[in-house]
Amino acid sequence: xxxxxxxxxxxxxxxxxxxxxxxxxxxxxxxxxxxxxxGEIILKQGQICRNIVFVEKGYLxxxxxxxxxxxxTDFTFEDNFTTNLKSLRSSIPSDTTIxxxxxxxxxxxxxxxxxxxxxxSPEIESFGRKLLEQLLITQEEHTNLFKLFTPTGxxxxxxxxxxxxxxxxxxxxxxxxxxxxxxxxxxxRKKG
Amino acid sequence: xxxxxxxxxxxxxxxxxxxxxxxxxxxxxxxxxxxxxxGEIILKQGQICRNIVFVEKGYLxxxxxxxxxxxxTDFTFEDNFTTNLKSLRSSIPSDTTIxxxxxxxxxxxxxxxxxxxxxxSPEIESFGRKLLEQLLITQEEHTNLFKLFTPTGxxxxxxxxxxxxxxxxxxxxxxxxxxxxxxxxxxxRKKG
DNA sequence: AACTACCTGAGACAAAAGTCACAAAATACG
DNA sequence: CGTATTTTGTGACTTTTGTCTCAGGTAGTT
Numbered sequence: 001x002x003x004x005x006x007x008x009x010x011x012x013x014x015x016x017x018x019x020x021x022x023x024x025x026x027x028x029x030x031x032x033x034x035x036x037x038x039g040e041i042i043l044k045q046g047q048i049c050r051n052i053v054f055v056e057k058g059y060l061x062x063x064x065x066x067x068x069x070x071x072x073t074d075f076t077f078e079d080n081f082t083t084n085l086k087s088l089r090s091s092i093p094s095d096t097t098i099x100x101x102x103x104x105x106x107x108x109x110x111x112x113x114x115x116x117x118x119x120x121s122p123e124i125e126s127f128g129r130k131l132l133e134q135l136l137i138t139q140e141e142h143t144n145l146f147k148l149f150t151p152t153g154x155x156x157x158x159x160x161x162x163x164x165x166x167x168x169x170x171x172x173x174x175x176x177x178x179x180x181x182x183x184x185x186x187x188x189r190k191k192g
Numbered sequence: 193x194x195x196x197x198x199x200x201x202x203x204x205x206x207x208x209x210x211x212x213x214x215x216x217x218x219x220x221x222x223x224x225x226x227x228x229x230x231g232e233i234i235l236k237q238g239q240i241c242r243n244i245v246f247v248e249k250g251y252l253x254x255x256x257x258x259x260x261x262x263x264x265t266d267f268t269f270e271d272n273f274t275t276n277l278k279s280l281r282s283s284i285p286s287d288t289t290i291x292x293x294x295x296x297x298x299x300x301x302x303x304x305x306x307x308x309x310x311x312x313s314p315e316i317e318s319f320g321r322k323l324l325e326q327l328l329i330t331q332e333e334h335t336n337l338f339k340l341f342t343p344t345g346x347x348x349x350x351x352x353x354x355x356x357x358x359x360x361x362x363x364x365x366x367x368x369x370x371x372x373x374x375x376x377x378x379x380x381r382k383k384g
Numbered sequence: 385a386a387c388t389a390c391c392t393g394a395g396a397c398a399a400a401a402g403t404c405a406c407a408a409a410a411t412a413c414g
Numbered sequence: 415c416g417t418a419t420t421t422t423g424t425g426a427c428t429t430t431t432g433t434c435t436c437a438g439g440t441a442g443t444t
Contacts, residue, residue: 132324146338
């Protein structure tokens with residue numbers, strides 16, 4: 001990875017955990033860097049997920065095929081990690097597909113290699129745990145959106161808390177992420 | 193804790209991770225057992241959460257106060273763990289209240305003591321990580337309920353996948369957990 | 385510039401869910 | 415056992431959202 005990316009990632013992670021520069025180095029030593037094009041799929045529904053992915057550039061879209069229609073469950077932007085944990089953990093077929101929303105640069109971390117790293121480096125296992133904590137907190141907040149707010153409130157939440165989604169994802173794609181029809185979201189946007 | 197509980201917990205955890213009986217012993221050595229009455233609050237919105245809680249008997253209800261109305265975000269039954277991770281992790285005020293739904297027996301694990309255990313026992317840190325994985329997967333499934341299903345579908349999901357909630361929680365309490373009005377859930381139940 | 389594919393906005397109508405009010409039923413508790 | 419309190423069911427009505435359809439817009443490609 002580039003020194004610049006390393007620095008950015010370091011800043012990102014340092015807020016998350018106490019990992020050292022040498023820890024970041026060890027971590028990325030087992031990573032596989034890859035360029036993917038817009039629309040390219042890195043995990044397909046039905047396949048078994050074998051790695052965790054870090055996004056350096058571009059973004060990934062995670063979705064479930066429900067009766068032939070895509071339902072978006074997540075968007076992963078620069079300096080964030082994603083995977084299908086259920087599949088990764090138990091080696092069962094993934095219920096989601098992960099696809100590049102733009103041409104992207106990613107790093108793939110193989111599960112087995114990560115587990116080996118965990119064994120020899122408490123620092124990296126700690127990092128793994130804290131990453132999970134972060135993901136869980138984000139997921140809880142996302143769930144609460146549906147319990148606390150109406151569709152309008154959910155959209156406003158994204159506007160103030162996840163501006164990247166509003167700015168970079170099309171209205172149609174956002175609608176399933178918020179659990180509403182495309183037309184409803186269009187009306188919400190019209191209102192302001 | 194009783195030998196019986198220890199055995200049950202062990203069975204529960206063994207499915208989750210490879211923790212040994214000695215690991216379970218080490219873990220519960222730092223736990224504080226407590227009886228709480230129905231309605232008793234163990235974490236109040238605004239307080240800083242300092243521990244993880246394991247439920248041996250009874251159940252806990254986690255909710256957010258929204259304009260004076262309780263919105264239930266979680267129910268924790270026997271042999272499961274709960275906490276407010278956002279508050280626990282960053283020592284910031286909790287946005288949820290955790291309350292006993294029935295008279296309950298719980299074990300409280302102090303955060304600092306757990307972190308110390310993590311340092312000396314890779315087995316327990318591994319357990320902590322796998323517990324987080326489990327919680328994250330459950331949370332993801334819960335979020336997807338709102339994206340994939342209508343209120344009726346969500347209720348049916350609980351019937352087949354979380355029967356404990358249907359059996360032990362009142363309809364009014366379930367309604368906010370599913371993000372619908374009480375009357376709507378009553379009509380769903382009527383339909384079957 | 386023309387072609388294509390995709391995305392957005394808008395209207396009309398149907399369906400679903402929310403709200404309010406009150407009665408009936410179940411539960412808790414003295 | 416009876417009373418008080420909480421919970422649930424129901425109807426009438428309003429508001430919101432979904433669905434279907436089509437027109438116009440935008441972006442990328444050749």
